[in-house]
Amino acid sequence: xxxxxxxxxxxxxxxxxxxxxxxxxxxxxxxxxxxxxxxxxxxxxxxxxxxxxxxxxxxxxxxxxxxxxxxxxxxxxxxxxxxxxxxxxxxxxxxxxxxxxxxxxxxxxxxxxxxxxxxxxxxxxxxxxxxxxxxxxxxxxxxxxxxxxxxxxxxxxxxxxxxxxxxxxxxxxxxxxxxxxxxxxxxxxxxxxxxxxxxxxxxxxxxxxxxxxxxxxxxxxxxxxxxxxxxxxxxxxxxxxxxxxxxxxxx
Amino acid sequence: xxxxxxxxxxxxxxxxxxxxxxxxxxxxxxxxxxxxxxxxxxxxxxxxxxxxxxxxxxxxxxxxxxxxxxxxxxxxxxxxxxxxxxxxxxxxxxxxxxxxxxxxxxxxxxxxxxxxxxxxxxxxxxxxxxxxxxxxxxxxxxxxxxxxxxxxxxxxxxxxxxxxxxxxxxxxxxxxxxxxxxxxxxxxxxxxxxxxxxxxxxxxxxxxxxxxxxxxxxxxxxxxxxxxxxxxxxxxxxxxxxxxxxxxxxxxxxxxxxxxxxxxxxxx
Numbered sequence: 426x427x428x429x430x431x432x433x434x435x436x437x438x439x440x441x442x443x444x445x446x447x448x449x450x451x452x453x454x455x456x457x458x459x460x461x462x463x464x465x466x467x468x469x470x471x472x473x474x475x476x477x478x479x480x481x482x483x484x485x486x487x488x489x490x491x492x493x494x495x496x497x498x499x500x501x502x503x504x505x506x507x508x509x510x511x512x513x514x515x516x517x518x519x520x521x522x523x524x525x526x527x528x529x530x531x532x533x534x535x536x537x538x539x540x541x542x543x544x545x546x547x548x549x550x551x552x553x554x555x556x557x558x559x560x561x562x563x564x565x566x567x568x569x570x571x572x573x574x575x576x577x578x579x580x581x582x583x584x585x586x587x588x589x590x591x592x593x594x595x596x597x598x599x600x601x602x603x604x605x606x607x608x609x610x611x612x613x614x615x616x617x618x619x620x621x622x623x624x625x626x627x628x629x630x631x632x633x634x635x636x637x638x639x640x641x642x643x644x645x646x647x648x649x650x651x652x653x654x655x656x657x658x659x660x661x662x663x664x665x666x667x668x669x670x671x672x673x674x675x676x
Numbered sequence: 677x678x679x680x681x682x683x684x685x686x687x688x689x690x691x692x693x694x695x696x697x698x699x700x701x702x703x704x705x706x707x708x709x710x711x712x713x714x715x716x717x718x719x720x721x722x723x724x725x726x727x728x729x730x731x732x733x734x735x736x737x738x739x740x741x742x743x744x745x746x747x748x749x750x751x752x753x754x755x756x757x758x759x760x761x762x763x764x765x766x767x768x769x770x771x772x773x774x775x776x777x778x779x780x781x782x783x784x785x786x787x788x789x790x791x792x793x794x795x796x797x798x799x800x801x802x803x804x805x806x807x808x809x810x811x812x813x814x815x816x817x818x819x820x821x822x823x824x825x826x827x828x829x830x831x832x833x834x835x836x837x838x839x840x841x842x843x844x845x846x847x848x849x850x851x852x853x854x855x856x857x858x859x860x861x862x863x864x865x866x867x868x869x870x871x872x873x874x875x876x877x878x879x880x881x882x883x884x885x886x887x888x889x890x891x892x893x894x895x896x897x898x899x900x901x902x903x904x905x906x907x908x909x910x911x912x913x914x915x916x917x918x919x920x921x922x923x924x925x926x927x928x929x930x931x932x933x934x935x936x937x938x939x940x941x942x943x944x
Contacts, residue, residue: 575778582745582765582772583792593794597782674781674823 462644471648480633484652487630490546491618494553499610502558503603506565516566527559531617535624544625549618556617557610564606568599601672608664615657692723692879693758693769693846695744700753702739702905712904713739717753719898719907721879723846726870728882728894732940736905737883741851744881745772757847767792771840773850779824779832779839786811786820789838810838813872830861837872850882854889863921866892870919887940891932892919899936901943908939 444464450456451463462470474480509519535552542548572595580594622631630653637646702714714736721727729737742748744755746765755762757769765772771792779788787794789807798806811820814834824832833853840848854862866889873880884890890897891913899909911932915923923929 573777575774576780578747579772579774579778579780579791580795582747582770583767583795584765585795589795593791594780597780600782672782674825 460643462647466644467647467651470644471651474645474648474652483629483633486546486628487618487622490549490553490622490629491615493546494550494557494618495611495614497550498554498557498614499561499607501554502561502610503565505558506562507569509562510566510569520566523559523563527563531556532620535621538621539625544627549621549626549629552621553614553618556620557614560613561606561610564602564609568602568606569595571602572598601668604664604668604671608661608668611660611664612657615653619653691844691846692877694723694756695719695721695727695847695879695881696754696756697740697744698754700740700743700750700755702736702743702748703751714743714750715904715906717900717905717907721881721896723879724877726873726880726882726893726895728884728890728897729900730884730887730890730897730936730940731900731905732902732943733885734905735900735902735943737900738851740900740905741849741881741883744847745770745849747772767843767845769845769847771843771845771848773833773836773840773848773853775852775855777856779835781824783823784820785816785822785824785827785831785835788824788835789820789842791839792843806842807838810842811835813841813875814838815868828861829857830865833857833865834868837869841872841876841878845878847879847881850880852883852885855884855886862886862889867919869893870917874917887933887936888924890936891915891929892924897932897936899939901939908943909935911935 447461448464451458451461451466509515531552534555538548538552538555542551576594576598577590580590585593618629619631619634622629623635626632626635630649634646634649634653637643637649697717697719700714700717701712703710703712705711717740719727729740731737739748743750744757744762746762749763757766760769762769780791783791786804786807789810790798790803793803793806808820811817814837816831816834816838819827819831824835827835836853837848837850840850854865857865869880870893882890882893894913897909897911897913898907899911900906901908913932915928
């Protein structure tokens, strides 16, 4: 599924236009520039912010929290998902329960996380983990189910050992779904960590953004929003690139 | 359709094996009840012969094939291939060709064909050479680098057949391999299979629910009835080889097909 040059060009034009309209609305005063600083001002502010050691350390703090939560949640969730999918009985028992848990907005548990973990690193990682784990478990069970019984039968009929079956059938079958799961998990994880930071924190990007908002520092606020957006989109695109490379055979 | 007269067997029948089933039965439980899927089936297919199992859906013909492949266990009776019982899948003795969707979609055609060799740790060079030979045999020269989604239904089944043949097993078991194909492709694939069979001299056991396909391909048609699956008739197809499209409208062909149809209508 390669998009043509025309599609890419149109996409670029749309993004450029959003920025152009933003610039125009602010410059002409149609929207009060104090409420909506212009795009160019925001980008200049962003560059300025990135140069400050304080902001950089906040980015690192958030990065560390997000990564830690991710590195714990993904293998743990994948393992639980595998164990559930391994047994039809467990899968039947656990699936609706997982859907129940998944449907509850995670943000309402945030005050409890603060009571238990305080407002430091552990609270952010804990809440990021909590926001991510259900989607990882659910995606992994889906990934296991995406393995076609016909393919397992072929492996068996040619005498594959259990290890060979895992390596040569399960893993390649599951890989596209797993990568997609990874990508979506990161969205949930990032949302969780940002929320935790904005709610109660002394450092981190979420803390900065919340602070700028409360103090009506619109230029910094928008620059912060832009920065988090760029980081999130970059990660998403990176995994999507790996995804398309690994699943070109999917139709 | 061309008569395939220019065929010289490149492998003698020494690489063909006998298939023997004695009093084979299969009983399984569903919600506490015993279901007799297959009852007292005895078959002997001599080396190099083309046998077709035909019957209405639910007659257990596919289950029977899975048992011959060692993928399922009979609850009574004995199955032997090349004179030795088959209990677990043995790719040295048996190659299996399944219905259409059994290729690994993430592997290329040649990697799919190499798969059985990969499992046994055969060197890449040897694998490639054997896969190439097998692909050539099934008429897919030059398509080795394609992925299954880039191949037509007929070509995919050719790849499956090449995969079944790559280890040169004496027996090839085929479970409705052309069921998902359109009529024209199916006819072509039938001719192709006969050509491959003539060239390799394998013993083939082929499952189908198409009466025409059964008579067209077989030396011997084994007719099964439904629930419990048992053998109701055995026909020698004395039509000369190579089989041609014209035979389909002949009297001999018609009467064989009618005879099978009467059995199936009775049990359906």
